[in-house]
Amino acid sequence: MRVVYLTRFGGPEVLVTGTAPEPVAGPRQVVIEVEAVNVTFLDTLIRSGNAPGPLPVSPPMIPGNGVGGVVTALGPDVDPALKGLRVVASTGGFGGYAERAAVAVDNLAEVPGGLGVEAATAVLADGRTATWLVAATAVTPGD
Known part of the structure; x- marks a missing residue:
């Protein structure tokens, strides 16, 4: 399977294409055929080596936290x-x-x-944050 690796910390040039083994869905997991990947500010911080907090980042690795696509395989205990x-x-x-x-x-x-999957993937991180904020602040009609 084709992937993009973070080979070392730095600018966009440290991202290179390569191959990796096919993922296998474990218990309570699915495999998604990826059509879109979001790129957030945190992704750029990770790539640069300036990610805040205890993120265990050690190149080489495959970055990317948000994906969109179609579920193609199911692990055990999945509907x-x-x-x-x-x-x-x-x-x-x-x-x-x-x-x-x-x-x-x-x-x-x-x-x-x-x-579209692309639009949904683009708002995945910020949409989730907005939803959590609305829930945490108990917004009601008229606020």
Whole structure:
């Protein structure tokens, strides 16, 4: 499978194409055929070597936290109805810059009809943050 590796810390030139083994869905995981990957400010910080906090980043590795695409394979204990769905998901931190990615079922969100996978993937991180903020602040009609 084709992937993009972070070979060392630096500018965009440290991202190079390569190959990696196919992902296998573990318990409560699915494999997504990746159509779109989001690139956030945190991704650029990781690439540069300036990521905040305790992120365990050690090149070479496959970056990418947000992906969108179609569920193509199911791990044990996964609802068969998920196969074939258009979804977006967090990979859990890394592994998204790839043709396929294994992700936890709990990280999936179905892409609504009428919305493209690319657009849904683009708002994955910020949309999740906005949703958490609305819930945390108990916004009500009229606020």
